Amino acid sequence: MWLYKFLDIPQLPPELEQRVMELYQTPDRESQLINNNSYANAVKPELAGKTHPKDATAIKNNRTVRNSRGFRYRLDSEVYEWLEKNLTSEYTDCGLSVITGPDGTLIPHTDQTRLYALLYTFDAGGSAVETVYWQEHNKPLERELREFGSDYSQLDPVERVQFPLRTWVLMNTNVMHSVENLVSDRVQIQMGLNAIPESWKYSLVKEI
Numbered sequence: 001m002w003l004y005k006f007l008d009i010p011q012l013p014p015e016l017e018q019r020v021m022e023l024y025q026t027p028d029r030e031s032q033l034i035n036n037n038s039y040a041n042a043v044k045p046e047l048a049g050k051t052h053p054k055d056a057t058a059i060k061n062n063r064t065v066r067n068s069r070g071f072r073y074r075l076d077s078e079v080y081e082w083l084e085k086n087l088t089s090e091y092t093d094c095g096l097s098v099i100t101g102p103d104g105t106l107i108p109h110t111d112q113t114r115l116y117a118l119l120y121t122f123d124a125g126g127s128a129v130e131t132v133y134w135q136e137h138n139k140p141l142e143r144e145l146r147e148f149g150s151d152y153s154q155l156d157p158v159e160r161v162q163f164p165l166r167t168w169v170l171m172n173t174n175v176m177h178s179v180e181n182l183v184s185d186r187v188q189i190q191m192g193l194n195a196i197p198e199s200w201k202y203s204l205v206k207e208i
């Protein structure tokens, strides 16, 4: 089973990165929010009874940590045009992702509305930030959508990785994963996918 792959396509052109940074910095960013609090329940109503990310907590080192949130914002149309020309238009959602929160942790979870996520990181959110994949005791490595690991003592790390900046990384978000050691906003483009284009080629594949 693969955990992540580095997709072999060009970096976003500098002038389009500039558009993304302007969106990140604009005071009006919230008007472009894609995934408000009702978004996931609207996309996947069958999962509406599950814990919402805003309410999720986890016990880590005998302390309760509150969840960070991954907010996604609508990008400039020229950025979408580039992404659709160079990657795919068959995505579930795509936007500027800003992961932020009070305790520096996006707690272990599977994604809510998509099976895979393509990431392109502008700012990791700190020099020690890691993406960690987990296996919960007595549970399969691949899980259902919108699951949370609420107690780190019940989780074994299966991979720790610092994704490089300005590199297209495809994540298998069926495997529980967290982001650790955040000290500032984690700023990325994220594209959600339920199927992976067969034409995509990879320069690195991490399997387990």
Ligand SMILES: [Fe+2]
Pocket (backbone or CB within 6 Å): 109, 110, 111, 173, 177
């Ligand atoms: Fe995730």
